[in-house]
Amino acid sequence: MSILVLADLHEGQLAGATASVVAAAQQIIKDSGGDIDVLIAGDNVHAAAEAAAKLDGVSKVRVADNAVYAHQLAEPMGKLLAELAGDYTHVLASASTTGKNVMPRLAALKDVSQISDIISVESADTFKRPIYAGNAIATVKSDDALKVITVRPSAYDGVAESGGAPVEAVDVVVENSQSTFINEALAKSDRPELAGAKVVISGGRGMGNGENFKLLDGIADKLGAAIGASRAAVDAGFVPNDMQVGQTGKIVAPDLYIAVGISGAIQHLAGMKDAKVIVAINKDEEAPIFQVADYGLVADLFEALPEFEQKL
Amino acid sequence: MKVLVAVKRVIDYNVKIRVKPDNSNVDLTNVKMAMNPFCEIAVEEAVRLKEKGVATEIVAVTIGPKQAQEQLRTALALGADRAIHVETDEQVDSLGAAKAFAKLVEDEQPGLVLLGKQAIDSDNNQAGQMLAALTDLPQGTFASDVNVEGEKVTVTREIDGGLQTIELSLPAIITTDLRLNEPRYAKLPDIMKAKKKPLDVKSADDLGVSFASNVSLVSVEPPAERQGGIKVGSVDELIDKLKNEAKVL
Ligand SMILES: Cc1cc2nc3c(=O)[nH]c(=O)nc-3n(C[C@H](O)[C@H](O)[C@H](O)COP(=O)(O)OP(=O)(O)OC[C@H]3O[C@@H](n4cnc5c(N)ncnc54)[C@H](O)[C@@H]3O)c2cc1C
Ligand SMILES: Nc1ncnc2c1ncn2[C@@H]1O[C@H](COP(=O)(O)O)[C@@H](O)[C@H]1O
Numbered sequence: 186m187s188i189l190v191l192a193d194l195h196e197g198q199l200a201g202a203t204a205s206v207v208a209a210a211q212q213i214i215k216d217s218g219g220d221i222d223v224l225i226a227g228d229n230v231h232a233a234a235e236a237a238a239k240l241d242g243v244s245k246v247r248v249a250d251n252a253v254y255a256h257q258l259a260e261p262m263g264k265l266l267a268e269l270a271g272d273y274t275h276v277l278a279s280a281s282t283t284g285k286n287v288m289p290r291l292a293a294l295k296d297v298s299q300i301s302d303i304i305s306v307e308s309a310d311t312f313k314r315p316i317y318a319g320n321a322i323a324t325v326k327s328d329d330a331l332k333v334i335t336v337r338p339s340a341y342d343g344v345a346e347s348g349g350a351p352v353e354a355v356d357v358v359v360e361n362s363q364s365t366f367i368n369e370a371l372a373k374s375d376r377p378e379l380a381g382a383k384v385v386i387s388g389g390r391g392m393g394n395g396e397n398f399k400l401l402d403g404i405a406d407k408l409g410a411a412i413g414a415s416r417a418a419v420d421a422g423f424v425p426n427d428m429q430v431g432q433t434g435k436i437v438a439p440d441l442y443i444a445v446g447i448s449g450a451i452q453h454l455a456g457m458k459d460a461k462v463i464v465a466i467n468k469d470e471e472a473p474i475f476q477v478a479d480y481g482l483v484a485d486l487f488e489a490l491p492e493f494e495q496k497l
Numbered sequence: 498m499k500v501l502v503a504v505k506r507v508i509d510y511n512v513k514i515r516v517k518p519d520n521s522n523v524d525l526t527n528v529k530m531a532m533n534p535f536c537e538i539a540v541e542e543a544v545r546l547k548e549k550g551v552a553t554e555i556v557a558v559t560i561g562p563k564q565a566q567e568q569l570r571t572a573l574a575l576g577a578d579r580a581i582h583v584e585t586d587e588q589v590d591s592l593g594a595a596k597a598f599a600k601l602v603e604d605e606q607p608g609l610v611l612l613g614k615q616a617i618d619s620d621n622n623q624a625g626q627m628l629a630a631l632t633d634l635p636q637g638t639f640a641s642d643v644n645v646e647g648e649k650v651t652v653t654r655e656i657d658g659g660l661q662t663i664e665l666s667l668p669a670i671i672t673t674d675l676r677l678n679e680p681r682y683a684k685l686p687d688i689m690k691a692k693k694k695p696l697d698v699k700s701a702d703d704l705g706v707s708f709a710s711n712v713s714l715v716s717v718e719p720p721a722e723r724q725g726g727i728k729v730g731s732v733d734e735l736i737d738k739l740k741n742e743a744k745v746l
Contacts, residue, residue: 195657196658256661258663259626259629259635259636259638260629260635260636263630281657282638282654282656282657283656283657286626286638287626288626289591289625289626289630290626290630291630292592292623292627293595293626293628293630293631294630296592297711298590298592298710298712299591299592299621300712301619301620301622301623302622311715315620315720316618316620316717317508317514317617317618317620318620319720320514320719320720321514321516321523321717321718321719321720322717322719322720323717324714324715324716324717325712325713325714325715326712326713326715327711327712328711328712329711363665364635364636364664365663365664365665366661366663367663369656369658369660369661370659370660370661371658371659372659384745416675419676420675420676425659426655426659426674426676427655427656427658427659432617432620433614433615433674433675435657440745441739441743441745458720458723462739462745463723464735464739475725476723476725477725478725478726479726479727479743480728480729480735480738480743481727481728481729482728482729482731482732482735483728484732492732493732493735496732496736497736497746
């Protein structure tokens with residue numbers, strides 16, 4: 186058995202999700218043994234390669250460092266992965282927007298299915314994954330010779346960083362005349378990354394406007410929390426899209442999730458109901474969010490939030 | 498330019514599904530079905546491209562059982578010019594759907610194919626990307642803005658850290674995200690007119706594709722239920738519980 190893990194990069198640096206994907210890979214080789222290689226593809230990615238080499242359980246890091254892989258555009262990435270996949274039984278990536286963009290291309294080029302967003306490894310060919318916005322958990326078995334898989338990072342604790350795997354260059358270069366990167370508008374924040382944060386506080390339509398999201402800032406500062414949002418809050422333009430938690434946004438599993446002015450639609454619950462402790466603040470005592478909340482406070486958020494911040 | 502748009506019949510997004518007692522699958526008997534919400538957005542985008550004079554013809558496509566024609570008729574009422582139904586009672590996974598679409602792309606030669614970013618039943622998020630790979634075309638996934646200019650299309654994509662804009666040569670494959678547009682509702686006269694619009698039925702054999710999959714469903718279980726918690730009476734009580742009972746502060 187041999188596994189290739191496509192690393193996630195964030196502005197050229199190794200993203201935290203990669204350590205979780207390596208943890209899932211370790212589950213796959215648990216019984217039979219085998220290698221876990223990590224692929225870093227991008228432009229000027231030495232730092233990311235060195236960070237990946239430290240991840241426990243990694244056999245070697247393969248680096249495709251070329252301008253054609255900058256921003257990990259799907260067309261060249263699909264071809265690169267298809268070129269390398271012949272050496273492996275499994276190719277894994279995180280179910281990030283990069284993994285979701287690139288991995289199905291690899292699967293189709295190899296004429297195999299993809300297993301999306303796994304949350305558990307039952308054996309080397311059998312996996313569990315949520316379907317219907319997490320309202321059912323499917324166990325699926327793949328008889329494909331190559332298994333192409335994306336992993337939900339919040340389902341795995343990342344491996345530690347005490348390793349020192351060798352780093353080697355991959356000299357596969359492909360052509361790309363079909364797609365061009367124009368620009369990126371990335372949210373800058375000093376707060377922890379939403380997907381990996383231990384505490385998340387999210388606002389919904391009940392926040393009223395974008396300005397009012399400031400009411401969450403002080404609390405987030407005190408708790409070291411990331412700030413999230415419901416789709417309604419994003420659609421209304423209160424906050425940017427990368428803050429959306431849910432079926433079609435980010436999946437989070439923090440120790441503490443605080444939902445403020447969020448009703449609790451199934452699509453929102455799909456993104457946060459694996460939190461260890463859920464708190465809901467909502468003025469409507471019938472709001473469905475209270476059915477999943479460990480602690481519900483029926484209150485007007487404009488009164489409750491300042492008091493909460495002050496008393497923390 | 499011809500635009501092909503994918504329309505999948507799925508469970509209505511408001512319905513809470515149940516797992517069958519024998520854990521073989523989810524129970525879809527007598528459940529309200531509808532067009533996948535992301536496909537509604539794809540249809541709307543196609544219609545807007547036609548209104549702008551960019552698209553000349555919109556072809557709506559579904560792969561699925563007989564009843565999926567309901568969703569094709571909805572697409573026709575919303576503004577598609579004709580429809581293709583690849584009829585099958587087999588389970589069609591994303592790769593199977595992508596193969597059927599790839600054959601239709603070869604036959605129809607569209608300038609743009611619009612699909613949803615994911616089907617809300619399987620939550621796979623694969624078919625558009627697979628279609629792009631099979632046809633060796635560029636892809637703009639999770640689109641929140643699409644602009645066709647001459648021989649190129651600019652796509653703004655919703656990515657984890659924010660937004661990314663890319664430019665693709667045409668023909669191209671695009672998958673829609675939630676904020677691309679707000680779909681309109683079909684008007685009654687248009688629903689009547691849609692009944693007369695052409696709808697071609699084809700089989701997998703006609704297209705020369707197979708929907709056989711190497712991935713099998715072993716079982717389906719309901720997710721771990723969360724125990725409903727308690728209501729606290731004040732902010733003080735909330736903080737006390739979080740500190741002393743849940744121990745998360
Ligand atoms: C295909 C599809 C995918 C989707 N994906 C997602 C997703 O990924 N994430 C997501 O979140 N949604 C998603 N949705 C949308 C989802 O169905 C809901 O519409 C959305 O979650 C509602 O957001 P909300 O709870 O903020 O707004 P609302 O449902 O409008 O709830 C607002 C809440 O705020 C409360 N409130 C108002 N004022 C106050 C106040 N002063 N103090 C206290 N409480 C107050 C109200 O009582 C109410 O409960 C999706 C929908 C579809 C169709
Ligand atoms: N059977 C199908 N019929 C029509 N369109 C489909 C079908 N399967 C997938 N699609 C399209 O592909 C998108 C992504 O689906 P998936 O990758 O399966 O989650 C959907 O939103 C549809 O637009």
